[in-house]
Amino acid sequence: MASGVPPAVLLLRKLDPPFAVAMRDRYRVLDFYASDQPVPLPAFLAAAAAAAVPDPPRAAVVMGGGSFRVNATFLDAVPSLRCVVSTAAGVDHIDPRRVRAPWRRRRQLR
Numbered sequence: 001m002a003s004g005v006p007p008a009v010l011l012l013r014k015l016d017p018p019f020a021v022a023m024r025d026r027y028r029v030l031d032f033y034a035s036d037q038p039v040p041l042p043a044f045l046a047a048a049a050a051a052a053v054p055d056p057p058r059a060a061v062v063m064g065g066g067s068f069r070v071n072a073t074f075l076d077a078v079p080s081l082r083c084v085v086s087t088a089a090g091v092d093h094i095d096p097r098r099v100r101a102p103w104r105r106r107r108q109l110r
Contacts, residue, residue: 007059011031
């Protein structure tokens with residue numbers, strides 16, 4: 001946490017009200033659905049990564065089975081991510097090779 005500011009979290013799913021309140025109490029939520037005029041996902045990710053300086057988002061909450069795929073394009077747009085949380089039973093929307101790649105490289109550098 002930089003300067004007492006809550007950590008930034010990308011939110012890429014609609015939440016029920018109690019969960020939304022709990023998230024906003026603990027985190028600086030960068031919500032894809034907050035605007036009445038949604039932007040394309042790549043533009044949202046680029047803006048979220050740029051706006052969150054000096055404390056970029058390190059986690060993303062996504063909904064499985066939706067239109068979001070956690071793949072190379074998604075992860076390259078927000079390189080600060082260290083955690084992807086899926087609220088679905090499956091993980092078909094997450095590319096496991098891309099999610100694990102940064103940590104695998106880090107271990108090899110030691």
